[in-house]
Amino acid sequence: MKKRIIASVFIVSLFLFASIAIAGHEKGQADKVRSKDNLFEDVQLFADAVSILRDEYVEAPDSKKLVYGAMRGMLGSLDDYSVFLEPDELKELEVEARGEFGGIGVEITMKDGILTIIAPIAGTPAEEAAVMPGDKIVEIDGKLTRDMGMTEAMKGLRGKPGTSVKLTLWGEKEQKLRKVEIRRAIIKIKSVTKCEFLEDKIGYIRLAEFQANTPRELEASLKKLESQGMDSLILDLRNNPGGLLDVSVDVAEKFLPKDSVIVSVKARNPEQSAVFKSKGKFAHPDYPLIVLVNGGSASASEIVAGAIQDNKRGIVVGTKTFGKAAVQAVVPLKDGSAVKFTTAFYLTPSGKLIKEEGIAPDVVVEYAVESSRKADTETADIFDMVEGGGMTPAEKAKKAGAEEKKDKSALEKDNQLQSALNLIKAIKIYRPKGK
Numbered sequence: 001m002k003k004r005i006i007a008s009v010f011i012v013s014l015f016l017f018a019s020i021a022i023a024g025h026e027k028g029q030a031d032k033v034r035s036k037d038n039l040f041e042d043v044q045l046f047a048d049a050v051s052i053l054r055d056e057y058v059e060a061p062d063s064k065k066l067v068y069g070a071m072r073g074m075l076g077s078l079d080d081y082s083v084f085l086e087p088d089e090l091k092e093l094e095v096e097a098r099g100e101f102g103g104i105g106v107e108i109t110m111k112d113g114i115l116t117i118i119a120p121i122a123g124t125p126a127e128e129a130a131v132m133p134g135d136k137i138v139e140i141d142g143k144l145t146r147d148m149g150m151t152e153a154m155k156g157l158r159g160k161p162g163t164s165v166k167l168t169l170w171g172e173k174e175q176k177l178r179k180v181e182i183r184r185a186i187i188k189i190k191s192v193t194k195c196e197f198l199e200d201k202i203g204y205i206r207l208a209e210f211q212a213n214t215p216r217e218l219e220a221s222l223k224k225l226e227s228q229g230m231d232s233l234i235l236d237l238r239n240n241p242g243g244l245l246d247v248s249v250d251v252a253e254k255f256l257p258k259d260s261v262i263v264s265v266k267a268r269n270p271e272q273s274a275v276f277k278s279k280g281k282f283a284h285p286d287y288p289l290i291v292l293v294n295g296g297s298a299s300a301s302e303i304v305a306g307a308i309q310d311n312k313r314g315i316v317v318g319t320k321t322f323g324k325a326a327v328q329a330v331v332p333l334k335d336g337s338a339v340k341f342t343t344a345f346y347l348t349p350s351g352k353l354i355k356e357e358g359i360a361p362d363v364v365v366e367y368a369v370e371s372s373r374k375a376d377t378e379t380a381d382i383f384d385m386v387e388g389g390g391m392t393p394a395e396k397a398k399k400a401g402a403e404e405k406k407d408k409s410a411l412e413k414d415n416q417l418q419s420a421l422n423l424i425k426a427i428k429i430y431r432p433k434g435k
């Protein structure tokens with residue numbers, strides 16, 4: 001009798017479990033169907049709006065412009081880095097990827113709804129004009145950028161070499177508006193812009209950007225300095241806006257032992273997530289290493305800095321990095337346009353997501369020019385300041401120009417580099433011989 005009761009309970013339990021499982025499966029299928037239904041309903045809303053505009057708008061609209069505008073808005077609603085590219089804009093992106101184009105030499109992004117400079121590219125007119133990481137672009141040739149997208153902004157900044165573009169910039173550090181006129185030039189992006197000895201066998205390499213040829217250029221530079229007796233290195237990634245993910249992995253593994261975690265990629269689809277480790281193929285001697293960073297160090301620069309920091313291979317010096325943790329893909333469409341969108345976020349070896357947070361240096365050293373500036377106005381609507389005549393008068397503009405010249409002389413002193421140099425000297429003094 002007892003066995004019969006136990007068996008009955010087991011059968012009832014099994015029936016309940018099966019019922020719950022079937023109900024759960026049916027609910028999952030129903031949710032999927034509802035999700036698809038919602039998508040179709042939403043797309044139908046868009047189709048209805050296009051139909052109404054096509055029939056009722058005061059002038060017959062261009063249907064492609066309507067669709068392009070909608071796609072631009074759709075991508076822009078996702079995050080600051082996802083954009084729709086028209087055919088000519090995709091060609092511009094491809095030209096930039098080849099490392100040569102006409103412009104002023106800045107990497108820009110949309111931050112808090114305002115066009116923001118990630119960094120000026122080393123050796124370009126923008127750097128010579130003392131454009132700084134974090135500067136907000138308020139006007140391009142007299143046109144407010146309030147409702148301007150990334151693509152339109154790039155069109156305004158690029159152009160025929162020898163022509164000029166006038167910018168109104170809001171300095172994040174000094175809390176002031178300033179005007180600059182920059183003459184465009186052919187921008188040839190070279191990965192390694194400096195490779196030299198500072199003193200006492202301390203090598204210095206500055207990486208301006210991460211491109212396909214960066215690992216090869218860096219390898220040649222390292223071998224050149226090592227052949228001349230280099231026993232320590234300062235790797236300068238300041239104002240380096242980043243580049244290709246696989247290139248950042250190749251750069252980081254030059255300094256890390258085999259199987260060290262460099263970066264993890266976390267995608268929506270688990271199958272697309274991945275962990276990148278050093279293969280140890282190009283490992284260089286374990287000499288003292290310092291990585292210089294600032295607010296213009298983004299993307300691939302942050303991957304390298306994070307890998308060096310978390311693996312305790314070197315010391316990161318400078319100021320907090322930009323905080324771009326997005327892995328992106330460009331998918332061409334059949335009419336020659338494309339969608340550029342975020343496919344994943346990356347994590348440092350310790351599992352930290354640096355999105356909007358950046359890499360915090362081990363040793364914080366504010367740049368002398370930035371730390372000496374005083375904020376004498378409260379943050380306001382910078383566009384209203386321009387429209388309402390809040391720009392500084394001619395005398396103040398003249399004063400601002402004098403301050404820029406003063407800043408340039410301060411740039412040459414480079415207190416961050418000097419701090420890194422002093423730190424690496426100290427490390428060498430206390431480092432046991434042969435290590």
